Amino acid sequence: xxxxxxxxxxxxxxxxxxxxxxxxxxxxxxxxxxxxxxAGVDAPIDIEIEGHVGYYxxxxxxxxxxxxxxxAGPGVAENMMSGxxxxxxxxxxxxxxxxxxxxxxxxxDASARCGISMKGSDIVVAGSIGHLSAFMAQSGRLVVCGDxxxxxxxxxxxxxxYVGGSVSSLGADCVEKEMTAEHLKSLAELLSASGVKxxxxxxxxxxxxxxxxxxxxDHASDY
Amino acid sequence: MSSQPPxxxxxxxxxxxxxxxxxxxxxxxxxxxxxxxxxxxxxxxDLLFLGASxxxxxxxxxxxxxxxxxxxxxxxxxxPVELKIPITIAGMSFGALGSHAKExxxxxxxxxxxxxxxxxxxxxxxxxxxSKTLVYQVLPSRYGLNPDDLRRADALEVVVGQGAKPGxxxxxxxxxxxxxxxxxxxxxxxxxxxxxxxxxxxxxxxDLEIKIQELREITDWQLPVYVKIGATRVAYxxxxxxxxxxxxxxxxxxxxxxxxxxxxxIEQVGIPTLPAVRMAVDALKELGMHREVQLIVSGxxxxxxDIAKALAMGADCVSIGSxxxxxxxxxxxxxVEDYHALGTEPGYCHHCHTGRCPAGITTQDPQLxxxxxxxxGARWVRNYLxxxxxxxxxxxxxxxxSHVLNLEPQDMVALTIxxxxxxxxxxxxxxWIPGVNTPI
Numbered sequence: 001x002x003x004x005x006x007x008x009x010x011x012x013x014x015x016x017x018x019x020x021x022x023x024x025x026x027x028x029x030x031x032x033x034x035x036x037x038x039a040g041v042d043a044p045i046d047i048e049i050e051g052h053v054g055y056y057x058x059x060x061x062x063x064x065x066x067x068x069x070x071x072a073g074p075g076v077a078e079n080m081m082s083g084x085x086x087x088x089x090x091x092x093x094x095x096x097x098x099x100x101x102x103x104x105x106x107x108x109d110a111s112a113r114c115g116i117s118m119k120g121s122d123i124v125v126a127g128s129i130g131h132l133s134a135f136m137a138q139s140g141r142l143v144v145c146g147d148x149x150x151x152x153x154x155x156x157x158x159x160x161x162y163v164g165g166s167v168s169s170l171g172a173d174c175v176e177k178e179m180t181a182e183h184l185k186s187l188a189e190l191l192s193a194s195g196v197k198x199x200x201x202x203x204x205x206x207x208x209x210x211x212x213x214x215x216x217x218d219h220a221s222d223y
Numbered sequence: 224m225s226s227q228p229p230x231x232x233x234x235x236x237x238x239x240x241x242x243x244x245x246x247x248x249x250x251x252x253x254x255x256x257x258x259x260x261x262x263x264x265x266x267x268x269d270l271l272f273l274g275a276s277x278x279x280x281x282x283x284x285x286x287x288x289x290x291x292x293x294x295x296x297x298x299x300x301x302x303p304v305e306l307k308i309p310i311t312i313a314g315m316s317f318g319a320l321g322s323h324a325k326e327x328x329x330x331x332x333x334x335x336x337x338x339x340x341x342x343x344x345x346x347x348x349x350x351x352x353x354s355k356t357l358v359y360q361v362l363p364s365r366y367g368l369n370p371d372d373l374r375r376a377d378a379l380e381v382v383v384g385q386g387a388k389p390g391x392x393x394x395x396x397x398x399x400x401x402x403x404x405x406x407x408x409x410x411x412x413x414x415x416x417x418x419x420x421x422x423x424x425x426x427x428x429x430d431l432e433i434k435i436q437e438l439r440e441i442t443d444w445q446l447p448v449y450v451k452i453g454a455t456r457v458a459y460x461x462x463x464x465x466x467x468x469x470x471x472x473x474x475x476x477x478x479x480x481x482x483x484x485x486x487x488x489i490e491q492v493g494i495p496t497l498p499a500v501r502m503a504v505d506a507l508k509e510l511g512m513h514r515e516v517q518l519i520v521s522g523x524x525x526x527x528x529d530i531a532k533a534l535a536m537g538a539d540c541v542s543i544g545s546x547x548x549x550x551x552x553x554x555x556x557x558x559v560e561d562y563h564a565l566g567t568e569p570g571y572c573h574h575c576h577t578g579r580c581p582a583g584i585t586t587q588d589p590q591l592x593x594x595x596x597x598x599x600g601a602r603w604v605r606n607y608l609x610x611x612x613x614x615x616x617x618x619x620x621x622x623x624x625s626h627v628l629n630l631e632p633q634d635m636v637a638l639t640i641x642x643x644x645x646x647x648x649x650x651x652x653x654x655w656i657p658g659v660n661t662p663i
Contacts, residue, residue: 011440012440012444015440015443016443019443035433035436035437036433036436036437036440039437039440039441040370040440040441040442042370042371054433055430055433055434055437056424056433056434056437059437059440059441060369060370060373060441062370074424074425074430075424075425075437078423078424079365079368079369079370081369081370094423094424094425097365097423097424098365098368098423098424100369100409113423116423116424117364117365117419117423119365119409120409135423136419136423138408138409138410139409157410157411157414158411213397213411213413213414213415214397214413214414214415215252215415217250217251217252220251220252
């Protein structure tokens with residue numbers, strides 16, 4: 001295990017070493033809310049961050065398995081390509097924004113715009129999420145064990161949302177859809193992979209009504 | 224017998240306005256089109272150069288050097304971008320353009336020692352292979368954005384807005400969302416794609432500062448980071464870009480083009496390039512950052528004279544988009560029957576959004592695209608860029624300048640009061656700059 005103390009050495013040195021490391025197990029101490037910790041890692045390494053992080057922790061992550069033993073600021077796991085990022089605490093807004101692959105797990109709550117613009121990643125939130133989550137979500141899966149705030153899935157494309165609790169309101173073109181056996185299986189696999197315990201049977205599925213894919217004057221009020 | 228009285232057109236409801244109201248009543252949607260603003264606005268044509276005279280000496284056309292090289296990204300990047308000419312090719316997406324057009328632009332830029340820029344569709348292999356210096360855009364849509372392409376780019380450009388539609392996101396209609404385009408953008412094929420108008424993970428300049436830091440961390444601080452803005456509140460925006468840590472600011476005036484957006488956006492939002500350049504240079508000078516943070520100007524750059532004037536006003540470089548399309552054959556009188564089928568004529572076409580470009584440029588249709596050979600297209604663009612630079616150097620030498628960046632506002636006069644006020648250059652024959660001094 002390699003330990004890096006951000007109170008003793010700069011972030012630039014940490015990220016450069018992580019970018020150069022083909023393998024290994026890292027412990028990062030005293031993150032103290034710094035931004036961009038472990039951004040741009042591209043190797044199958046394990047990283048444990050002991051404390052709270054600022055913006056964009058794990059941004060554009062590829063292959064790495066990152067665990068944040070605290071809470072995370074805006075944009076955690078933004079544009080993630082693969083690998084896993086687990087946040088033991090809560091996350092701020094835009095968590096998992098524009099992710100293309102990989103799995104983001106939030107053991108606490110997420111704020112507004114969770115999964116905004118997601119493009120194929122998976123997100124599992126054990127708690128609740130804020131408003132405008134999955135806004136313009138293109139593909140991938142968002143699982144929320146708790147409640148979802150207003151305008152869930154506004155302008156959604158082909159991403160799938162599973163919510164275990166209540167939904168304050170749905171956004172434009174987002175509708176409840178049937179939970180088939182295939183979806184239950186997919187959800188169960190995601191929950192298992194994330195280590196979050198929940199009964200798939202109590203979830204509801206949401207997705208695109210596809211009325212806004214091509215302009216139709218009769219749907220103009222939905223814009 | 225009295226003759227038929229002449230027909231009297233209405234200035235309030237001219238023919239084009241009548242036609243547009245009829246169209247809106249028929250279709251129930253705003254007009255969507257490509258190209259840039261068609262209305263007349265004050266522009267570089269309203270400025271003239273003062274050449275050599277008794278009080279200024281020219282340089283010889285052949286023997287005396289007039290250099291054109293520039294460096295972009297000197298503020299923070301470990302690897303600034305070195306260009307042989309102060310003209311770059313602006314961001315235009317694969318999707319809006321076909322792959323032949325992107326390749327042609329890359330080949331021409333490489334020959335001329337300059338750069339091209341990706342667009343809303345991400346980086347294609349054709350462009351990366353053909354373009355020696357490639358600027359990779361980070362847009363609100365984030366289509367195709369990935370760290371591998373980030374790292375193999377030569378510079379990054381965070382797009383806040385563009386001149387054709389400041390405050391609007393990208394648009395690509397269903398007929399151009401082919402399976403290849405759809406796959407690159409992670410979208411279903413055939414939909415009318417509308418990009419977000421704001422970035423998903425940052426909003427204001429304080430967030431942008433952190434976002435730029437993230438991009439630098441991911442690329443190990445190697446690459447310059449440009450920030451592109453549409454010309455609106457230029458003074459504030461330029462200052463905020465500097466504060467956010469931009470190496471280079473790309474400023475796109477309202478004449479800037481697009482492949483598809485609402486006509487009302489193109490014609491009614493943003494300010495002309497002429498005042499925008501002056502406001503940007505003022506803001507940079509006020510911060511002591513002129514030439515430290517380089518300024519690239521775009522939006523209606525057509526000729527060597529336009530370029531020379533932008534440089535004389537304090538820009539470090541210009542970028543061309545629409546003009547590069549024209550060099551590739553846009554609006555050329557070839558395949559005229561296809562222009563007619565679109566309801567237009569060569570010289571008037573703005574139908575990039577249809578995907579039925581007669582020149583094979585802004586299309587994904589293989590039959591149309593085959594009309595544009597990347598090799599021939601590259602030759603045309605290279606010739607056009609060469610002509611532009613010869614014109615710039617002709618003007619610069621006539622003003623006695625050994626480097627094109629030495630051109631200065633004092634080398635120019637204005638032809639109209641509006642241009643004098645906007646550019647802060649005296650009206651020809653006077654020393655009057657409206658708002659600055661009283662005419663003698």
